[in-house]
Amino acid sequence: MTNVNWASLVEGLKKKDPEITRQFVDLTHQKLFEFCYYLCSNRQLAEDLCHDALLKALAQIHQLKEADRAMAWLKRIARNLLLDFQKSAEQSRTLVMDPEDEKWLAHDQKISEESMDAVQTLKKLDSGDREILILIEIQGHSYQEVAEILDLNIGTVKSRLHRARAEFSKKFIGTKSSLRSSIV
Amino acid sequence: MSQYENGKDSLDANVGASKALKSLQEARLSPSPFLAARITAKALAAEPKLGATFGWRAFWAGALASVLLVATSFWVLNRKSQVVEYAVEQPYMLKVDLRSLDPQQISYVVIELQGQPIRFASEKFSEVAEMKSLTLKWENLVGKQYLPLVVKGTSAGDSKVVVHFYDENSGLIMSKDIKLKFSSGNI
Numbered sequence: 001m002t003n004v005n006w007a008s009l010v011e012g013l014k015k016k017d018p019e020i021t022r023q024f025v026d027l028t029h030q031k032l033f034e035f036c037y038y039l040c041s042n043r044q045l046a047e048d049l050c051h052d053a054l055l056k057a058l059a060q061i062h063q064l065k066e067a068d069r070a071m072a073w074l075k076r077i078a079r080n081l082l083l084d085f086q087k088s089a090e091q092s093r094t095l096v097m098d099p100e101d102e103k104w105l106a107h108d109q110k111i112s113e114e115s116m117d118a119v120q121t122l123k124k125l126d127s128g129d130r131e132i133l134i135l136i137e138i139q140g141h142s143y144q145e146v147a148e149i150l151d152l153n154i155g156t157v158k159s160r161l162h163r164a165r166a167e168f169s170k171k172f173i174g175t176k177s178s179l180r181s182s183i184v
Numbered sequence: 185m186s187q188y189e190n191g192k193d194s195l196d197a198n199v200g201a202s203k204a205l206k207s208l209q210e211a212r213l214s215p216s217p218f219l220a221a222r223i224t225a226k227a228l229a230a231e232p233k234l235g236a237t238f239g240w241r242a243f244w245a246g247a248l249a250s251v252l253l254v255a256t257s258f259w260v261l262n263r264k265s266q267v268v269e270y271a272v273e274q275p276y277m278l279k280v281d282l283r284s285l286d287p288q289q290i291s292y293v294v295i296e297l298q299g300q301p302i303r304f305a306s307e308k309f310s311e312v313a314e315m316k317s318l319t320l321k322w323e324n325l326v327g328k329q330y331l332p333l334v335v336k337g338t339s340a341g342d343s344k345v346v347v348h349f350y351d352e353n354s355g356l357i358m359s360k361d362i363k364l365k366f367s368s369g370n371i
Contacts, residue, residue: 018228025224033215038208047215051223052353058227059291059352105213115211118204138208165202172201 010067013058025054028074031139035075038134039082041123043101049085053078072145079131079149121172129164136161226354269365272337275305280331280347280360290322291352295333299343301366305336337366 004027012020029050036046036053057064057074064073105111105119122130135141135149143154150157270276296317297304304312312318313336325331335345346361 021227022224025220025227029220029223030212030214033219034213037213043215047219050215051219051226054223055227055353109211109213111211112207114204115207118201118208121201121204133205137202137205140209168205169198169201172204 006067006070010061010064010070013061021058024058028071029054031071032074032078035134035139036078036082038119038122038138039079039127039131041101041119043104045082045085049078049081052081056081069145069148072141072149075135076149076151117172121168124171125164125167128160129167132157132160132164133168137165229354269367270337272301272339272366272368275334275336278333278335278345278362280333281329282325282331283329285349285358287322289351289357290349292322292350293320293325293331294318294348294350295320296346296348297335297343298346299341301337301339301341302343302345302364303336303338305334335364337364340366340368342366 009020009024009027013024032053033046033050036049037043040046040049053074056077057070064070102116105116111119122133125133131150132146135146136143141149143157146152146157147154152160294317304315304318306312320331331347333345337343343364343366344361345364346359348359349357351357
């Protein structure tokens with residue numbers, strides 16, 4: 001995605017060009033889906049979030065100030081949609097991975113055992129730690145971008161990242177041992 | 185276990201955790217193969233067609249201009265199942281009552297002409313006569329109490345004007361309609 005000319009894409013979206021709309025969706029939806037999936041651990045919800053976030057972004061494309069930040073902007077929209085979803089009383093819940101999703105990860109997506117351990121560990125973190133690790137360690141965003149997505153200052157991003165890494169390491173050991181013992 | 189061994193175990197665990205987390209960078213999760221097509225189709229279907237051709241303000245100005253040149257009849261489009269009789273080939277202005285709607289909810293409005301004998305009418309933008317529906321951005325209607333439409337019957341028969349109000353996710357909020365009967369004789 002490094003060679004994408006975001007400025008021209010966004011310009012085309014503002015002109016409602018159907019071909020550019022198609023290109024933009026093709027280019028962004030997979031990474032956005034991945035972000036949503038790691039955030040909520042539910043494949044169907046992740047698809048719905050990705051769908052709604054992209055439609056919202058396309059409808060409000062004139063609000064995007066810096067074209068190069070389109071991907072970060074999309075993730076910010078998706079995260080806010082998830083927060084709204086979780087705020088509604090009926091939907092507030094802890095993250096429970098659907099057993100079908102587990103099969104989907106292991107078989108369809110061919111996730112390694114090591115990666116599966118990481119996914120399981122992410123679920124055990126609180127949402128603040130989880131989102132910061134997803135954005136920085138998995139999706140490679142800069143501190144500045146993460147600060148914009150999460151509406152934090154850079155100092156807070158750095159300190160939260162430090163804490164999140166420590167929490168992840170601590171919980172990762174527990175995840176690995178519980179997975180091994182369940183296999184035995 | 186010595187302090188050194190404890191520290192080494194902890195370091196190994198951290199390295200293992202970090203490596204597992206980084207392994208997700210390579211794991212490419214793919215959504216349903218239809219997701220992109222679904223999003224694109226919905227995004228394109230929601231595109232306001234009118235905005236791409238000409239501005240709403242221009243259309244409104246044109247519509248009003250055409251109304252000033254001819255005899256007009258006003259009908260506030262806020263009641264259902266009422267049939268109004270009109271003469272063919274005469275432009276009429278219909279006013280859609282917007283007062284009861286929540287402006288925060290609405291993103292765009294689609295006006296549909298149903299039935300053969302009815303057309304949009306505008307002296308300035310004659311091409312609207314070929315269109316069976318118009319999509320208008322709500323932002324152009326903010327602060328207005330009514331949405332005026334000018335229509336014309338081309339032959340005797342029954343028609344219906346339906347106005348749909350949608351939110352930003354293309355969810356239908358509500359619809360209003362009016363049935364029109366066009367007659368060739370004197371009304």
